[in-house]
Amino acid sequence: MSVQNLNTFDPFADEGDPLGATQDVGSQQNYIHIRIQQRNGRKTLTTLQGLPKEYDAKKLLKAFKKEFACNGTLVDDEEAGKVIQLQGDQRLKISNFLVEEGISKATIKVHGF
Amino acid sequence: MSEEPLFDPSLKKRKKKTVAFSEDPLGAEADPTTPAPATIDDTTTNGEAVDMGPKTAHELMKGNEGAEDDFKAMFGDLKKKKKKKDIPMDLPEDASGTSTPVAAPAAGDDLDFSDLKKKKKGGKKKAALDMEAFEKELNQSKVKGDEEEEVPDGKHLEEVDENELGDDPFARGEGGAASLDVGSEPWLGSDRDYTYAELLHRFYGQLHAANPALLTSTGKRYTIAPPQVAREGNKKTIFANVSDICKRMHRPPEHVIQFMFAEMGTTGSVDGSGRLVIKGRFQQKQIEHVLRRYIVEYVTCKTCKSPDTLLTKENRIFFMSCESCGSRRSVNPIKTGFQAQVGKRSKNKTG
Numbered sequence: 127m128s129v130q131n132l133n134t135f136d137p138f139a140d141e142g143d144p145l146g147a148t149q150d151v152g153s154q155q156n157y158i159h160i161r162i163q164q165r166n167g168r169k170t171l172t173t174l175q176g177l178p179k180e181y182d183a184k185k186l187l188k189a190f191k192k193e194f195a196c197n198g199t200l201v202d203d204e205e206a207g208k209v210i211q212l213q214g215d216q217r218l219k220i221s222n223f224l225v226e227e228g229i230s231k232a233t234i235k236v237h238g239f
Numbered sequence: 240m241s242e243e244p245l246f247d248p249s250l251k252k253r254k255k256k257t258v259a260f261s262e263d264p265l266g267a268e269a270d271p272t273t274p275a276p277a278t279i280d281d282t283t284t285n286g287e288a289v290d291m292g293p294k295t296a297h298e299l300m301k302g303n304e305g306a307e308d309d310f311k312a313m314f315g316d317l318k319k320k321k322k323k324k325d326i327p328m329d330l331p332e333d334a335s336g337t338s339t340p341v342a343a344p345a346a347g348d349d350l351d352f353s354d355l356k357k358k359k360k361g362g363k364k365k366a367a368l369d370m371e372a373f374e375k376e377l378n379q380s381k382v383k384g385d386e387e388e389e390v391p392d393g394k395h396l397e398e399v400d401e402n403e404l405g406d407d408p409f410a411r412g413e414g415g416a417a418s419l420d421v422g423s424e425p426w427l428g429s430d431r432d433y434t435y436a437e438l439l440h441r442f443y444g445q446l447h448a449a450n451p452a453l454l455t456s457t458g459k460r461y462t463i464a465p466p467q468v469a470r471e472g473n474k475k476t477i478f479a480n481v482s483d484i485c486k487r488m489h490r491p492p493e494h495v496i497q498f499m500f501a502e503m504g505t506t507g508s509v510d511g512s513g514r515l516v517i518k519g520r521f522q523q524k525q526i527e528h529v530l531r532r533y534i535v536e537y538v539t540c541k542t543c544k545s546p547d548t549l550l551t552k553e554n555r556i557f558f559m560s561c562e563s564c565g566s567r568r569s570v571n572p573i574k575t576g577f578q579a580q581v582g583k584r585s586k587n588k589t590g
Contacts, residue, residue, distance in 0.1 A: 163504040164519040165581050175577045206577040237502050237576075239525035 158224065160217045162238035172217055174210040175203075183208045194219050461539075461546045463487050466530060468523040471516065475507075478515040478526060488538050490550060494573075498533050499526075501575045542566040 158178075163171045177183055183200055187210050191198050198212035212220075217236050225231050424441060426433045464487065467479040485492040496515060500506055503525075507517040539546050540561035547562035550570070560567040 159576055161504055161576055163579055163581060168520075171579050171581065173577050173579055201577075201579070203577050209577045209579075211579055237504070239503050239521060239529055 156233055157235045158229070158233055160220050160234065160236045160238075162215055162217055169213075170215045172212045172215060172220065174212070174220055175206045177208065177210070183210060186210065190216070190220065190223070193223060461534075463530070463534075466523055466526045468521065468526055470520070474518065474520065476517045476519065476521045476526075477510075478517060481509075481515040482513045484530065488534065488546070489548075490538065494537070494550070495530075495533060498537070498573050499529050501573050502529050502532065504578065537570055540564060540566060541568060 157176055159173075159175045161173045161175070163173065165171055177186070187198055187200050190196075190210065190212060194212065194214075194216050196213045196216060198210060201209045201211050203209050217238060221231075221234055221236055224234055424433075425437060463484055464480060466481070466484065469477045469479060471477050481495065482492055485495050488495070492509075496507075496509070499515075499517070503517070503519070503521065505517060505519045507515060510516055534546070537550065537557075537559065538548060540548050540559070540563070543561060543564040543566070545561055545563040549560050549562065551558050551560065555572075557570045557572065558567060559570050
């Protein structure tokens with residue numbers, strides 16, 4: 127018989143090690159950022175940054191390109207890690223895609239105008 | 240040119256705001272003629288009067304039998320007041336006189352006045368309808384009445400003390416007289432008791448009649464002048480009234496501009512006349528959208544939604560403290576994030 131109240135419980139057990147991540151303290155490391163950048167004319171570029179490690183960025187890019195009918199590339203950035211870069215304004219489409227794949231909407235941040 | 244007319248309304252609004260805040264506490268203490276506190280007190284006495292209606296009726300009866308003349312003489316000034324409102328009622332007038340003697344020495348005008356109201360509400364119907372019944376009960380109630388009166392008097396005294404801290408008793412009398420003239424209460428014609436809803440309605444009616452400023456101030460919203468956006472050449476956008484908007488939000492322009500650049504993924508600069516030049520083509524609604532997000536993130540209090548917040552920097556972390564509810568929380572630092580290579584690589588020195 128075990129008394130539940132007497133069990134030791136670590137409230138931060140599921141948080142993981144906050145300093146273990148590569149990013150510096152105080153940054154919101156868990157967010158997936160979707161940004162947009164203007165190119166010349168009415169052309170734009172969408173970037174996806176902060177993808178969790180368990181997702182294969184290369185396969186995701188392939189799926190994006192097929193789904194959204196656009197070109198794109200995978201960029202290795204020193205700070206941001208692997209960044210998926212897509213042509214055109216795909217912010218909402220990416221967001222919907224990720225939510226449908228089971229990523230919590232709270233962790234997705236859509237930036238831009 | 241165009242900055243000033245936009246800036247003026249906001250100034251005015253701010254002025255209004257401060258006035259509205261300062262008016263109530265100051266008015267209650269300093270200015271006895273301010274109608275607002277008068278009506279509020281008045282309604283509180285009404286609340287008292289509700290309970291004490293029948294008691295006064297007892298008193299009325301007593302008054303009729305006993306020392307009419309003495310009290311007429313004593314409360315001559317009282318009667319003048321009454322005659323303004325309801326002349327035909329002779330009985331209650333005298334009765335109110337009789338009910339006061341215990342209280343009169345303690346708290347002059349205030350008590351008399353509250354009795355006036357009792358007379359009007361309780362006295363009118365009861366005196367007319369149950370006169371005989373009361374006379375039967377009179378002998379019992381004489382004893383009771385005296386005892387009962389002790390309790391309300393205690394209440395009255397407390398109330399008077401509270402009120403005298405805040406305002407002048409004369410102001411109270413005036414306010415009460417005005418509100419009595421309303422005379423549209425549905426219970427006046429019948430014998431029934433007042434319902435809570437009716438009294439509440441009456442309270443709000445008087446409150447808003449006395450200070451109409453309350454009605455307008457409740458609908459106050461946080462408004463900001465729309466951004467003025469113009470195109471400079473082909474590839475640059477000018478955001479003209481950025482400094483005005485920053486002042487309105489009480490935020491340093493650098494912070495706002497930094498956020499905008501990070502959010503829109505572009506760069507720019509502030510020109511000589513305080514306008515912001517943004518690289519890239521942006522429409523007004525796009526900039527407005529970004530500003531909206533800035534306000535949600537860095538201006539409005541997350542707890543109480545109030546825009547009266549202060550942004551302070553401590554140890555490289557921004558803290559937002561709310562002026563109205565006192566909450567304090569850290570806000571996210573502005574991070575630019577990844578910037579993709581746009582344009583010719585030869586122009587980019589690092590790449």
